[in-house]
Amino acid sequence: MAREQTQVRDLGEGSYVMIDDAPCRITAYSTAKPGKHGSAKARVEGKGVFDENKRNFTQPVDAKVWVPIIQRKQGQVVSVESDDVAQVMALDTYETFTITSGDSDLAPDDEIEYLEMDEQRKIV
Amino acid sequence: MFPDASAERDDADYVLCGAPLDRSTTFQPGARFGPRRVRQFAETFDDYDRRTGRRFSELGVHDAGDLDAFEDVTEYLDFLAGTLSDADDDGAVPILVGGEHTVSAAGVRATEPDVFVCLDAHLDLRESYAGDEYSHATVTRHVLDVADRAVVLGARAGSEAEWERADADDVTVVPPEDVAGWSPDFDDATEVYCSLDIDAADPGFAPGTGTMEPFGLAPRELQSVVRSVAPHASGFDLVEVNDRDDGQAAALGAKLLREFVYSHADARLAD
Numbered sequence: 001m002a003r004e005q006t007q008v009r010d011l012g013e014g015s016y017v018m019i020d021d022a023p024c025r026i027t028a029y030s031t032a033k034p035g036k037h038g039s040a041k042a043r044v045e046g047k048g049v050f051d052e053n054k055r056n057f058t059q060p061v062d063a064k065v066w067v068p069i070i071q072r073k074q075g076q077v078v079s080v081e082s083d084d085v086a087q088v089m090a091l092d093t094y095e096t097f098t099i100t101s102g103d104s105d106l107a108p109d110d111e112i113e114y115l116e117m118d119e120q121r122k123i124v
Numbered sequence: 125m126f127p128d129a130s131a132e133r134d135d136a137d138y139v140l141c142g143a144p145l146d147r148s149t150t151f152q153p154g155a156r157f158g159p160r161r162v163r164q165f166a167e168t169f170d171d172y173d174r175r176t177g178r179r180f181s182e183l184g185v186h187d188a189g190d191l192d193a194f195e196d197v198t199e200y201l202d203f204l205a206g207t208l209s210d211a212d213d214d215g216a217v218p219i220l221v222g223g224e225h226t227v228s229a230a231g232v233r234a235t236e237p238d239v240f241v242c243l244d245a246h247l248d249l250r251e252s253y254a255g256d257e258y259s260h261a262t263v264t265r266h267v268l269d270v271a272d273r274a275v276v277l278g279a280r281a282g283s284e285a286e287w288e289r290a291d292a293d294d295v296t297v298v299p300p301e302d303v304a305g306w307s308p309d310f311d312d313a314t315e316v317y318c319s320l321d322i323d324a325a326d327p328g329f330a331p332g333t334g335t336m337e338p339f340g341l342a343p344r345e346l347q348s349v350v351r352s353v354a355p356h357a358s359g360f361d362l363v364e365v366n367d368r369d370d371g372q373a374a375a376l377g378a379k380l381l382r383e384f385v386y387s388h389a390d391a392r393l394a395d
Contacts, residue, residue: 030203032191032199033194033195045206058210
């Protein structure tokens with residue numbers, strides 16, 4: 001899996017993090033300040049990039065977490081197979097794959113942007 | 125740990141969190157000791173509840189400990205609301221133990237109720253108090269940024285401006301003398317948050333609180349309200365208990381917290 005390690009303190013709203021082994025985009029980040037005891041903690045709430053499920057964790061700010069390496073890429077619609085599935089060609093590698101169109105109304109030759117991590121892709 | 129709150133977090137139906145915030149108390153401080161005090165004075169209560177036939181230890185209550193307070197109150201409320209919303213997202217009912225009444229704003233933000241039902245001597249509808257927009261005297265106003273309306277039971281104190289604000293359609297005030305005759309009229313779709321400021325009780329019953337207000341409610345009146353509101357509630361808090369008595373306020377508050385859980389669980393398990 002394409003990922004790198006960072007500390008919780010370096011995360012922020014809008015960035016990506018792995019939560020429960022799923023890549024998530026952070027939707028809320030708040031910190032609790034330490035007093036005499038314990039260390040500062042951060043609460044991170046995110047939404048699955050590919051499944052849109054809400055996930056969260058609370059950890060010390062110096063804890064290490066995995067950040068997924070998600071690429072934003074360009075593609076061209078080759079064909080529309082159904083209401084929610086399309087064939088798309090990556091414009092950098094010319095590889096062809098199927099993608100769930102979701103709410104996007106696609107037609108052949110449309111150029112799209114999509115997120116890619118390993119074999120998972122999502123239109124943005 | 126709150127006595128008999130022995131469920132693991134992942135299995136919990138109720139998640140109790142202490143919020144010892146004590147920064148804006150206007151008279152007698154000590155709300156920071158509320159969570160500890162409430163846990164301590166709950167130790168004598170029986171696990172078994174005769175009325176419902178339920179055992180508290182079998183109702184899935186988890187004590188998540190305290191979220192220690194820190195200086196920036198808006199950041200504190202953000203973190204607290206997030207912690208409570210995690211419980212809510214997991215299908216558990218958050219139970220918050222203050223701390224000053226300000227913490228209720230976090231409980232309400234976490235559960236997003238339609239109605240805020242509050243037992244309180246004070247209206248807490250000020251825009252600010254002594255220049256502090258997050259004073260405990262402002263909490264109902266903050267809550268109304270989220271909830272559609274507030275029902276304040278037992279209110280008998282407020283400024284002229286607060287009473288004028290309370291005349292609006294989104295606030296219902298039930299004076300102490302009418303609380304015994306009040307009953308909730310919420311339909312099944314209405315989400316309710318129940319907040320118990322221990323100063324709703326007459327100070328003769330609960331002197332350990334920051335701002336005592338005479339001519340208050342009797343314990344059985346509080347019990348009746350908690351029992352009737354609990355089945356409709358998605359969150360509960362007990363606030364404003366301090367350590368300036370011999371445990372009367374904490375004991376009453378802890379018992380009412382348990383009443384909430386017994387009543388809520390009994391309704392849920394009967395469905």
